[in-house]
Amino acid sequence: MLEKIEGMIPPVITPLKEDESIDENGLRIVVDFLVDHGVYGLFALGSASEFAYMDLPERLQIVKIIRDQLKSRLPLLMGVADTSLKNSLKLIQEGLDIGVDGFVATVPQYFLLDNRQIKTYFTSINEHCNGKPLFAYDVSEVVPTTASLSPKLIVELLDNKIINGMKYSGVLWEDYAKIVLEGVSDRESIKFFAGSEIVSRKIYEAGFKFDGGIYSALNLFPRLYVNTFKAITSKDEALISKCLPLFLSAGGLMGAMGSAGTQSVMKETLKAIGLPISAKVRSPLPPLKKHVHKKINNVIEMLSKEGYVDKYQ
Numbered sequence: 121m122l123e124k125i126e127g128m129i130p131p132v133i134t135p136l137k138e139d140e141s142i143d144e145n146g147l148r149i150v151v152d153f154l155v156d157h158g159v160y161g162l163f164a165l166g167s168a169s170e171f172a173y174m175d176l177p178e179r180l181q182i183v184k185i186i187r188d189q190l191k192s193r194l195p196l197l198m199g200v201a202d203t204s205l206k207n208s209l210k211l212i213q214e215g216l217d218i219g220v221d222g223f224v225a226t227v228p229q230y231f232l233l234d235n236r237q238i239k240t241y242f243t244s245i246n247e248h249c250n251g252k253p254l255f256a257y258d259v260s261e262v263v264p265t266t267a268s269l270s271p272k273l274i275v276e277l278l279d280n281k282i283i284n285g286m287k288y289s290g291v292l293w294e295d296y297a298k299i300v301l302e303g304v305s306d307r308e309s310i311k312f313f314a315g316s317e318i319v320s321r322k323i324y325e326a327g328f329k330f331d332g333g334i335y336s337a338l339n340l341f342p343r344l345y346v347n348t349f350k351a352i353t354s355k356d357e358a359l360i361s362k363c364l365p366l367f368l369s370a371g372g373l374m375g376a377m378g379s380a381g382t383q384s385v386m387k388e389t390l391k392a393i394g395l396p397i398s399a400k401v402r403s404p405l406p407p408l409k410k411h412v413h414k415k416i417n418n419v420i421e422m423l424s425k426e427g428y429v430d431k432y433q
Contacts, residue, residue: 121221122253122284125195125311126331128159128345130338131166133386134174134182135397142178144185146397149432150339151189153395157342157430160332160349162186163224165199165211167259167289168336170383173402176207180214187218201226201257205244212248222253224287227260232267239273239282246282253284255311261290262379271299278304287334289315293322301328317371321364324352336382337370340389344370344428366426373419376412384408389416394432 132154135146154162164183165171171179183198190196198220200211205228212223225245227238246254256277260268269286277283278300288297297312297319304310307329314320314333323330330352338345348367351359373389374382387399388408399408423429 121195122311125161125197125222125253125285127161128332128338128342128349129161129163129195129197129313129334130154130159130342131163131168131199131334131336132186133339133383133390134169134171134402135387136170136400136402138398138400140400140402142181142185143397146395147182147185148189149395149397150390151186153430153432154339154342155190155193158346159194159338159342160346161195161197161221162190163197163199163334164220165201166224166257166334167262167379168339168383168386169199170402170405171199171201173405176210179211180218183215183218183220187220195221197222197224197255199224199226199257200245201228203228203230205241208245209248212245216250216252220252222255222284223249224255224257226257227267227269229263229266234267235270235273238267238269239277242277242282253311254282255313256283256286257315258286258288258290261292271296271303274300275303278310279306285311285313285331287313287315288319291316291318293319297322298326301326317368320348320352321368324360324364335371336374336386339386340373340393341370341423341428341430343430344423347428362426366423366428369422370419373415376415377406377409381406381408381412385412385416388413389420390432392416392420393429396432 135143198215200208258269311331348363
């Protein structure tokens with residue numbers, strides 16, 4: 121299954137009703153919207169899903185809905201991040217029963233664990249994955265209270281097959297991503313997913329193998345991101361020169377309200393292109409600020425002119 125997990129994989133948003141309960145119909149619509157526009161897989165319970173403010177039954181409800189709607193069309197990754205190892209292991213067991221295709225784990229938040237403790241944590245997670253691929257997800261640049269997965273430790277985890285790959289959501293190229301990509305002993309056997317458009321561009325410019333990415337804006341403009349991946353992997357310079365600036369502009373929209381406002385930006389943008397979902401986010405996440413509406417409309421207008429906005433019908 122590892123070889124099939126590549127390309128553009130959106131961290132699926134969670135549509136909510138006005139009472140903040142999960143909007144099952146809206147979630148099914150989002151799944152079909154993404155699949156219909158060419159994504160390579162789906163990632164349930166990433167940061168974009170608002171999982172951090174949900175209990176375990178709600179998280180499992182989300183995964184079950186996505187698995188049911190997705191069927192076997194594409195690989196499904198499941199996030200198992202939690203402050204409790206016990207909860208992470210419960211999520212893994214439930215995920216195996218649901219039939220997910222791989223797991224994504226972060227360093228538990230709150231206490232700043234050292235490398236030995238982090239390695240022990242990922243080893244424990246790995247032992248319960250029943251052979252399914254395990255990916256580390258470094259969010260320390262987005263969530264400053266989380267201990268950082270240092271490049272040296274990531275390389276050690278990869279070389280010892282404790283993890284099969286990682287998602288890096290930061291923007292540090294020389295200090296992080298480049299070190300990992302140069303340091304791992306068998307680049308072909310692991311997957312490195314960019315979580316920021318900036319790092320994706322750097323991977324391309326440096327000539328490293330590009331496995332794909334997991335980006336918030338991939339929920340909004342999936343066809344643009346898919347075409348960017350195809351252009352880079354096929355070395356189509358004409359298509360790269362067209363797609364890459366648009367790709368970077370779309371990603372830039374995610375910073376309009378800081379990391380806590382990303383979910384509001386995504387939902388308001390999806391509403392603006394016609395998806396019948398609410399922009400409600402789970403408390404205490406902030407609703408959209410008024411000035412950001414203009415930024416959303418400007419990006420939609422720009423991408424529409426280039427043919428990269430797919431209005432929901």
